Amino acid sequence: MAGRGASWSEYQKQIADDHYYYARSCIRQNFFPGSERAFLRILGEELGRDICDDPRHTSCTGIGYHSDIVPLETIMTVVARQFALMAEAGYEHLVTSCITSFGIYNEILNTWEEFPETEERTRRYLKEATGRELVLPKSVSHTSDVVYHFREQIAARARRRLVNVQTGEPLRVVEHIGCHYAKIFPKSGIGGAEFPYVLAGMIESWGGTCIDYPERRHCCGFGFRNYLVQANRGYSIANSHKKLESMAPYKPDFIVANCPGCSMFLDKWQYAIAEMEGTTYGADGRGIPVLTYEEMAGLVLGYDPWELGMQFHQVDVEPLLRKMGVEFDPAAKYLGRDGKYIGRPEAAVVNSGPDKRVYRIRE
Amino acid sequence: MALDFGYGISKPRTIDLDRNEFYKGNAVLGKMPELQSCIGCGSCTATCTAGALTDFNFRRLHTLIRRGEFKGIYDEINKCMLCGKCRLTCPRGINTRGVVQLIKRNMGYLQPE
Ligand code: SF4
Ligand code: SF4
Ligand code: SF4
Numbered sequence A: 001m002a003g004r005g006a007s008w009s010e011y012q013k014q015i016a017d018d019h020y021y022y023a024r025s026c027i028r029q030n031f032f033p034g035s036e037r038a039f040l041r042i043l044g045e046e047l048g049r050d051i052c053d054d055p056r057h058t059s060c061t062g063i064g065y066h067s068d069i070v071p072l073e074t075i076m077t078v079v080a081r082q083f084a085l086m087a088e089a090g091y092e093h094l095v096t097s098c099i100t101s102f103g104i105y106n107e108i109l110n111t112w113e114e115f116p117e118t119e120e121r122t123r124r125y126l127k128e129a130t131g132r133e134l135v136l137p138k139s140v141s142h143t144s145d146v147v148y149h150f151r152e153q154i155a156a157r158a159r160r161r162l163v164n165v166q167t168g169e170p171l172r173v174v175e176h177i178g179c180h181y182a183k184i185f186p187k188s189g190i191g192g193a194e195f196p197y198v199l200a201g202m203i204e205s206w207g208g209t210c211i212d213y214p215e216r217r218h219c220c221g222f223g224f225r226n227y228l229v230q231a232n233r234g235y236s237i238a239n240s241h242k243k244l245e246s247m248a249p250y251k252p253d254f255i256v257a258n259c260p261g262c263s264m265f266l267d268k269w270q271y272a273i274a275e276m277e278g279t280t281y282g283a284d285g286r287g288i289p290v291l292t293y294e295e296m297a298g299l300v301l302g303y304d305p306w307e308l309g310m311q312f313h314q315v316d317v318e319p320l321l322r323k324m325g326v327e328f329d330p331a332a333k334y335l336g337r338d339g340k341y342i343g344r345p346e347a348a349v350v351n352s353g354p355d356k357r358v359y360r361i362r363e
Numbered sequence B: 001m002a003l004d005f006g007y008g009i010s011k012p013r014t015i016d017l018d019r020n021e022f023y024k025g026n027a028v029l030g031k032m033p034e035l036q037s038c039i040g041c042g043s044c045t046a047t048c049t050a051g052a053l054t055d056f057n058f059r060r061l062h063t064l065i066r067r068g069e070f071k072g073i074y075d076e077i078n079k080c081m082l083c084g085k086c087r088l089t090c091p092r093g094i095n096t097r098g099v100v101q102l103i104k105r106n107m108g109y110l111q112p113e
Helices: A002-010 A026-031 A033-046 A062-066 A072-088 A099-114 A116-130 A143-149 A151-156 A198-205 A230-250 A260-277 A293-300 A318-324 A330-334 B023-031 B033-037 B043-047 B049-053 B058-067 B073-077 B085-089 B096-106
Strands: A020-023 A051-053 A093-096 A139-142 A172-176 A254-257 A279-281 A290-292 A360-362
Touching: A020 A033, A020 A072, A026 A033, A026 A260, A033 A051, A033 A143, A033 A151, A033 A293, A062 A072, A062 A099, A072 A093, A072 A099, A072 A116, A093 A099, A093 A143, A099 A116, A099 A139, A099 A260, A139 A143, A143 A151, A143 A198, A143 A293, A151 A198, A151 A293, A172 A198, A172 A230, A198 A254, A198 A293, A230 A260, A254 A260, A254 A293, A260 A279, A260 A290, A290 A293, B023 B033, B023 B058, B023 B096, B043 B058, B043 B085, B058 B073, B058 B096, B073 B096, B085 B096
Parallel strands: A020 A051, A020 A093, A093 A139, A172 A254, A254 A290, A279 A360
Antiparallel strands: none
């Protein structure tokens, strides 16, 4: 335990307190758009912080880079452009909404430091391509770092806690950090690679309890090429499968993930596993809901689950909402803009529970 | 029932000691406790007559049995010619030929004692 304590005190990073430049995530805008909106709302409306949501910035191209499609020189120039835009807007603290991007920014800043000629080359490319000047950021944080930083302020404004209102017990939460948060550069994450505390800190401050299970630090299985090439997807799903098998006996109420990829895969692979081999996880075999940390913070702050975009999930969140005592309108789940009904998706095995079809339930 | 998405769930190569079956391995070790002193050097396999001609790998087999993974081992062990060269070379002095016979017996070739 001395090791853990020492590790936590050693791996404390500086997180800026105000004036952020927001770098959105391409994956999240497709799969969890409500989460980015919730982040801006929490920082702006709840905490009164200044955050710049710049329409000019682009994807970091990290997914293309990790899939061997985008060359190193290109991604370095794209990243340099984001930094240049930030400086032009008058900001110096980058906050990025994706663990993949966070890893990319850290990797590139580190490469520029170790190999200054690559920074020089990038400056030249940026100038030639866009006429812009590269200005290095003062700090790079992940959005979850910032939520962690304000976790006590959020707790003070909480409308509800991570507690089962029927039993009064803390909710049992699996936290998944994502490989690129601290496994590449342990110093860039709160708690380092061994004991990352970023999500655990939020869960503890908001009344829940963390589950320590054998495969807690295992990858979700995204792995870029593992997923993007169809023939390799068996490796991707095998990793999520391994984690789900390992956490199931601890009866988690929900999973909260740090990385957009992890949230997506831990959620959607539950559907695929149910269809492929007939196994469903969670209470009554209705799946284990997977939340982003903004959704978790949003529920704590009393936001409407459908405004948080929780209808985008594969595993239905309603059982969790009832457990937490969240008032919500079930009929509003499939209402689009201006209250227009957008239709419901077909019923999926992963949400059906034991009464619809006979499946093996791993509890 | 199962949908085919064009890929499967790859089986892990994890050694899951909670699920593996140790009774066969324990039966062999009960009779030949010195097998526990095996250091996995592979001399038995390197010197094996049968292994020189086929992909028969004696170290692998006795390791798998002790690990509780013995599917398909019976067919494999029958490739052994019982020449005893492995016994001459084992640095731990294990009666490896005896181990082969114990494996055969416990895997059903001979009547269990
Ligand atoms: S856990 Fe998965 S999505 Fe997340 S960083 Fe690792 S590979 Fe990427
Ligand atoms: S006794 Fe069997 S295992 Fe040992 S060297 Fe001879 S053939 Fe190989
Ligand atoms: S020669 Fe002996 S010690 Fe070496 S692997 Fe074979 S049985 Fe084990």
